[in-house]
Structures are given as structure tokens and as C-alpha cells.
Amino acid sequence: MLHGRGGFHLVMLTFHDCAPCLVRQALDAARMATPDEQVQEKVLRKVLAAFSEVSFMQYPARLSYLAHSIVKQETSCPDPYRRLKQYFNKAAHRLYPSLKHLVSVSANRLEVAVKLAIAGNIIDFAIRDLETVNKTIEDTIQKPFTVNYFQDFEDVIKKSGKILYIGDNAGETFFDRILIEEFPAEKFSYAVKGGPIINDATEEDATFAGLVELVEVVNTGSDTPGTLLDLCSPEFQEKFNQADLIIAKGQANYETLQFCGKDIFFLLRVKCPVIARDTGHPIGSIILQYKRG
Amino acid sequence: MLHGRGGFHLVMLTFHDCAPCLVRQALDAARMATPDEQVQEKVLRKVLAAFSEVSFMQYPARLSYLAHSIVKQETSCPDPYRRLKQYFNKAAHRLYPSLKHLVSVSANRLEVAVKLAIAGNIIDFAIRDLETVNKTIEDTIQKPFTVNYFQDFEDVIKKSGKILYIGDNAGETFFDRILIEEFPAEKFSYAVKGGPIINDATEEDATFAGLVELVEVVNTGSDTPGTLLDLCSPEFQEKFNQADLIIAKGQANYETLQFCGKDIFFLLRVKCPVIARDTGHPIGSIILQYKRG
Numbered sequence: 001m002l003h004g005r006g007g008f009h010l011v012m013l014t015f016h017d018c019a020p021c022l023v024r025q026a027l028d029a030a031r032m033a034t035p036d037e038q039v040q041e042k043v044l045r046k047v048l049a050a051f052s053e054v055s056f057m058q059y060p061a062r063l064s065y066l067a068h069s070i071v072k073q074e075t076s077c078p079d080p081y082r083r084l085k086q087y088f089n090k091a092a093h094r095l096y097p098s099l100k101h102l103v104s105v106s107a108n109r110l111e112v113a114v115k116l117a118i119a120g121n122i123i124d125f126a127i128r129d130l131e132t133v134n135k136t137i138e139d140t141i142q143k144p145f146t147v148n149y150f151q152d153f154e155d156v157i158k159k160s161g162k163i164l165y166i167g168d169n170a171g172e173t174f175f176d177r178i179l180i181e182e183f184p185a186e187k188f189s190y191a192v193k194g195g196p197i198i199n200d201a202t203e204e205d206a207t208f209a210g211l212v213e214l215v216e217v218v219n220t221g222s223d224t225p226g227t228l229l230d231l232c233s234p235e236f237q238e239k240f241n242q243a244d245l246i247i248a249k250g251q252a253n254y255e256t257l258q259f260c261g262k263d264i265f266f267l268l269r270v271k272c273p274v275i276a277r278d279t280g281h282p283i284g285s286i287i288l289q290y291k292r293g
Numbered sequence: 294m295l296h297g298r299g300g301f302h303l304v305m306l307t308f309h310d311c312a313p314c315l316v317r318q319a320l321d322a323a324r325m326a327t328p329d330e331q332v333q334e335k336v337l338r339k340v341l342a343a344f345s346e347v348s349f350m351q352y353p354a355r356l357s358y359l360a361h362s363i364v365k366q367e368t369s370c371p372d373p374y375r376r377l378k379q380y381f382n383k384a385a386h387r388l389y390p391s392l393k394h395l396v397s398v399s400a401n402r403l404e405v406a407v408k409l410a411i412a413g414n415i416i417d418f419a420i421r422d423l424e425t426v427n428k429t430i431e432d433t434i435q436k437p438f439t440v441n442y443f444q445d446f447e448d449v450i451k452k453s454g455k456i457l458y459i460g461d462n463a464g465e466t467f468f469d470r471i472l473i474e475e476f477p478a479e480k481f482s483y484a485v486k487g488g489p490i491i492n493d494a495t496e497e498d499a500t501f502a503g504l505v506e507l508v509e510v511v512n513t514g515s516d517t518p519g520t521l522l523d524l525c526s527p528e529f530q531e532k533f534n535q536a537d538l539i540i541a542k543g544q545a546n547y548e549t550l551q552f553c554g555k556d557i558f559f560l561l562r563v564k565c566p567v568i569a570r571d572t573g574h575p576i577g578s579i580i581l582q583y584k585r586g
Contacts, residue, residue: 016320016330016337023341024313037309044309045345048316052341056334 017274018060019051026067029198032084033077043074060274061226061252068197068225079196088171088199089208092123095133096174102141103178110154113179114267115141118286120175121168121250122269140269146285153265153288156245157183164243165215166191166227166257168250170201173209176249180215188215189239194232195223226252229260251275254287262293310567311353312344319360322491325377326370336367353567354519354545361490361518372489381464381492382501385416388426389467395434396471403447406472407560408434411579413468414461414543415562433562439578446558446581449538450476457536458508459484459520459550461543463494466502469542473508481508482532487525488516519545522553544568547580555586 023044030043047067054063072078099116106112119140123133157163165188167176173192180188190211192201201209206217221233227248229237240246246264248257254266254275270276270285279287316337323336340360347356365371392409399405412433416426450456458481460469466485473481483504485494494502499510514526520541522530533539539557541550547559547568563569563578572580 016334019337019341020313020317020320023316027309027313040309041349044312048312048341048345052338052345 015056015058015060015063015274018063021272022060022064022067023047023051025064025198026071029068029071029080030075033071033075033080039075043071046070046074059226059228059256061224061228061256064252065197065224065228081196081199085170085199085201085205088123088169089173089205091133092120092171092174093208096178099137099175099178102137103182110182111150112141113182114150114153114288115145115286117175117179117249118267118269118288120172121267122271123169123171123175140286143284143286145288146270146281147279147287147289149265149288149290152290156263156265156290157187160245160263161187162189162243163187163245163247164189164191164218164240165247166249166253167201167206168253169199170205171199172249173201173205173211177209177211177214180211185214189243190215190217191227191236191239192217192219193223194219194221194236197223197225200225226256227260228256254279254289258291260293264291264293265289266291308349308351308353308356308567311356314565315353315357315360316340316344318357318491319364322361322364322373323368326364326368326373332368336364339363339367352519352521352549354517354521354549357545358490358517358521374489374492378463378492378494378498381416381462382466382498384426385413385464385467386501389471392430392468392471395430396475403475404443405434406475407443407446407581408438408579410468410472410542411560411562411581413465414560415564416462416464416468433579436577436579438581439563439574440572440580440582442558442581442583445583449556449558449583450480453538453556454480455482455536456480456538456540457482457484457511457533458540459542459546460494460499461546462492463498464492465542466494466498466504470502470504470507473504478507482536483508483510484520484529484532485510485512486516487512487514487529490516490518493518519549520553521549547572547582551584553586557584557586558582559584 026047027044030040047070050066050070054066071080103109103112119137122136165180167173167190190206192203192206196202203217203219206212211217218236218239220227220236222231224231246262248264248266250268251271254268257264266287266289268287270279270281270283276283319340320337323333340363343359343363364373396402396405412430415429458469458473460466460483483499485496485499489495496510496512499505504510511529511532513520513529515524517524539555541557542560544561544564547561550557559580559582561580563572563574563576569576
């Protein structure tokens with residue numbers, strides 16, 4: 001029913017695993033938001049209590065939204081990941097010239113650009129030191145796609161008029177820019193979140209990555225993880241509906257847009273056991289999936 | 294106040310991290326106990342609810358006990374880890390001859406035996422394939438002790454009359470046997486849990502490891518993780534009090550016996566961030582600590 005190959009049972013199982021992971025994430029966020037341990041504890045208890053009663057028949061992104069709303073409310077911090085996003089932005093900014101060079105010397109520019117865009121999706125895991133970053137990028141470029149609709153990707157983009165590219169994290173924005181720069185920019189709109197949520201890109205991050213000068217940047221009008229269309233602004237919904245093609249980055253967009261009914265490419269690397277089970281592909285897999293509307 | 298170098302604040306922080314980890318563990322245990330996903334979900338919700346209200350001014354072992362009591366009650370399975378323990382037992386049984394050989398060819402038999410006993414403490418993480426097991430053992434033997442009271446260990450055991458060796462996991466029992474076999478066995482009693490809890494050793498496991506023929510095996514009269522003395526039987530408490538020396542294996546015993554007031558050696562490898570913070574030593578550290586009563 002939700003994001004499922006196995007239907008109801010699989011979906012429920014799937015989410016059970018998300019609960020402790022999201023509690024952990026909320027605690028991490030609370031610690032970034034405030035040094036006050038009593039407030040951190042209040043966040044922890046509220047998230048535990050909320051999850052003990054919440055319906056599991058929802059996308060994990062909604063549960064994540066619930067957890068992070070508690071963090072924001074209890075800590076009075078609207079953007080716990082702000083410093084982290086700035087760090088990712090700066091690191092990706094420094095990488096950008098060498099990534100452009102990598103594309104320019106490639107036999108197949110577009111393939112490398114797509115893979116870089118996917119590598120960018122796990123850059124939040126990898127940006128610790130330059131060595132790990134380079135290893136991640138190299139690994140992603142050398143690995144074959146696990147799910148490979150590359151030829152369709154090239155063909156469909158050529159034929160499509162209006163393309164809505166839905167970004168994911170701050171910093172990853174630079175990697176998205178590299179991919180978009182391989183096409184006529186006027187076809188593309190780039191979507192970011194309407195407000196801060198986890199380390200997701202907002203308009204500020206798109207601006208920092210130079211995307212605003214390159215393409216039309218729109219925001220979802222919503223600060224949920226992924227793209228929960230019913231919570232997006234009417235303007236964004238219209239933009240989404242009018243697009244000939246959607247390109248969606250990352251796990252949360254994969255979860256939430258599986259059944260959106262549009263022609264859509266998903267670009268992601270499998271980061272967690274739940275998505276591994278859902279996609280049927282192991283952690284680390286490079287996915288370029290095409291779903292027709 | 295609890296297991297703390299930093300007092301109240303550190304302890305509270307410490308436990309916050311345990312909450313999502315124990316929720317995760319309870320879910321794993323529920324899945325081992327029953328294939329019924331609705332029951333698994335009930336366990337998950339009950340543990341989340343319990344943790345949202347529980348006092349954090351307790352040892353993590355008590356919270357773990359609470360979580361696993363919910364698992365046992367809701368699944369009607371008294372021993373979810375039974376098959377896993379049998380697997381660990383058999384794997385350690387197969388290893389035993391080669392470990393004995395390793396000790397016999399060593400320049401310092403006792404040092405290798407102590408290190409093997411510590412390696413055995415993480416065997417539940419490592420027993421997947423023979424290669425990982427051998428790597429773990431080799432790694433532990435080659436690494437220097439991070440906290441090194443080896444000389445005291447040798448001296449104090451020589452001088453002590455009655456030694457109570459408190460075991461930890463099933464399978465690890467074989468590694469404990471190797472260490473005990475380096476001393477006159479009549480000095481030693483070996484303590485196991487009074488009932489099944491996680492993958493901790495019970496009398497059945499001590500029997501399988503041949504410890505019953507070697508030393509007096511006693512049980513704590515309690516099925517809590519670690520050694521929560523107030524929940525142990527009067528017989529065990531007396532045994533504990535009469536011992537000249539305690540040897541305690543693993544993290545949970547380290548947590549719960551830090552302030553027991555007895556002469557005690559802790560043998561453990563640091564497995565998690567909470568114990569890393571508490572001991573001040575990174576994950577993977579090999580600890581042979583001595584605390585005088």
C-alpha cells in the first residue's frame with residue numbers, strides 16, 4: 001500500500017525498523033538544537049510517547065516530520081541542522097571545480113554527471129575528510145548502476161519540455177547543478193523545501209550552489225521530508241502537475257513519490273536497511289530508476 | 294551517580310543514547326520470539342511507551358530488563374535468543390581446540406588467555422563467518438590493553454582464596470573456561486544468569502562449555518542483564534559477599550558492578566558509544582581494569 005512490493009505486511013514491517021532510527025535522529029537533532037540536557041530529554045520522551053501511539057500506516061517521512069516537529073517545538077530552534085548544512089555547502093562548494101573537471105575528461109559525460117548526482121546524495125554520510133569524500137565519489141563512478149535506466153534517462157529528458165528536478169540535501173545541490181548543466185537549463189525547474197527540515201536544501205542552499213542563476217528555483221511550500229504532495233502549496237502542486245517529467249533525488253523522495261502517477265526518474269543510493277528491503281537492492285546500490293506515469 | 298565519571302549530567306546523557314538502541318534491540322528480540330508482526334508491533338509500542346515515562350536515573354541494564362520483560366510477556370516466549378545462543382555455543386565449541394593451542398604456544402600463556410577471554414566478549418558481534426572470528430581474535434591478541442592491570446591480575450589471583458568469575462554471554466563461556474584453566478580451578482566459582490535474558494549464559498550454557506565439571510557453577514537467581522545485586526537471590530548475594538575477588542565480564546557487569554565495593558577486575562572490550570564515553574576509551578578498546586573495594 002505505501003511503498004511496497006510486498007503490500008500491507010511488508011510496509012508495516014518496514015516501518016517498525018524506522019521507529020528506533022527516527023528516535024535516534026530526533027535525539028541527535030535535539031543535541032544540535034540545544035545544549036540543555038533536560039530539554040533534550042523532553043524531546044526524547046515526547047518522541048517515544050508519540051511513536052508509541054502513532055499510526056504506522058503512513059510514509060516514514062510523515063513520522064520523521066512528526067519527530068522533527070517535536071524537536072523544533074521543544075527546543076524553540078527552527079533549524080537544528082543549520083550549521084551542518086553550512087558545513088556541507090562549503091565542502092561541496094570546494095569540490096565543485098574538481099567534479100566539473102571529472103565530467104569534462106570523461107568518455108561519457110552524462111553518465112559521470114548522473115553518477116555524481118547520486119554520489120552527492122550520500123555526501124552527508126561521507127563528508128568527514130577529503131579522503132572519504134574522494135573514495136565515495138570514485139566508488140560511485142566506478143560501480144555499475146544496480147538499477148539502470150540510463151538510456152531512457154537520456155532519451156526522455158531530450159523529449160521532455162518541462163522538467164521538475166526535486167533536490168534533497170544541502171551541499172548535494174552542487175552535485176545536482178553539475179547534472180543540470182549537462183542539459184539546456186531552460187527546461188529545468190529545481191525544487192527545494194519550503195522551510196528547514198533535517199539537512200534538506202532550502203532556497204538559501206540553492207542560492208549558495210548557484211542554482212538560482214541557472215534555473216527557476218521553486219519551493220514545495222512545505223517543510224516535510226520527501227515530497228508529501230498533500231502538504232505542499234497549491235503553487236507547487238500545480239508546478240508538479242504541469243511538469244512533463246520529474247527527477248527525484250534521495251530516499252525520502254523515492255518513498256513519497258513512488259505512486260505519484262507522473263513520469264519520474266529516481267536517483268538515489270540505498271542508505272538504510274528499510275529502503276534496501278523495499279527496493280530489493282542492498283545498501284550501497286546505485287539506483288537510476290524510471291517509472292512511467 | 295550511576296556509572297559515572299562526570300556525575301549526574303553525564304549519566305543522564307549517557308542513558309539518552311541507550312533508549313533508541315534498546316528499542317531496536319527489543320524489536321530484534323520480538324522478531325526472534327515470534328513471526329507475528331502484530332505482536333512485534335505491540336512489543337514495539339509498549340517499549341516506546343514504557344521508555345517515554347521511565348526514570349532515567351537507573352542503570353541501562355534495568356531499562357534493558359524492562360524492555361526484554363515486555364518482549365517475553367507479549368510474545369509468550371521465555372527465551373527469544375535460544376537458537377542464537379545455541380549457535381554461539383556450537384561455534385565457540387568448534388573454536389575451543391584451536392584457542393587452547395594458541396595459548397599453549399604463547400610466550401606469555403596468561404596474557405593470551407586473558408585476551409581470549411576478552412575477545413570472547415565480542416564474539417556475539419563477530420561470529421558470522423570463520424574469517425571474521427579469526428580476525429577478531431587475532432586483533433584482540435595483537436592489540437595492547439587500553440587499560441592494563443595485567444600484572445595486578447596475575448598477582449591478586451595468586452593471593453586470593455575465593456574468586457567469583459561472573460560470566461556474560463553464551464559461547465563466551467568457552468573463552469572463560471580457557472582463562473580459568475590457567476589457574477587452580479578449586480579457587481573459582483563461575484556465575485551465570487538465573488534465567489534467560491538476551492544472549493547471556495545460563496546454567497545450560499555453562500554445562501555445554503564444560504564449566505560444570507571444572508568449577509562450581511552458581512546462578513545469580515535473577516534474569517536481569519549485568520549483575521543487579523538487589524535483584525539477585527540471597528544465596529548469590531552471600532556468595533558475592535564472601536568472595537575475596539570478583540572477575541566480571543562484559544559491559545553490563547561493568548556498568549552494574551562499578552560501585553559494588555569489592556576487589557574486582559573488569560574484562561571487556563568497549564562495544565558501544567555510551568561505554569566509550571563512560572570509560573573514556575574508544576570503541577574497540579581492550580579493558581582489563583582493577584578496582585579495589
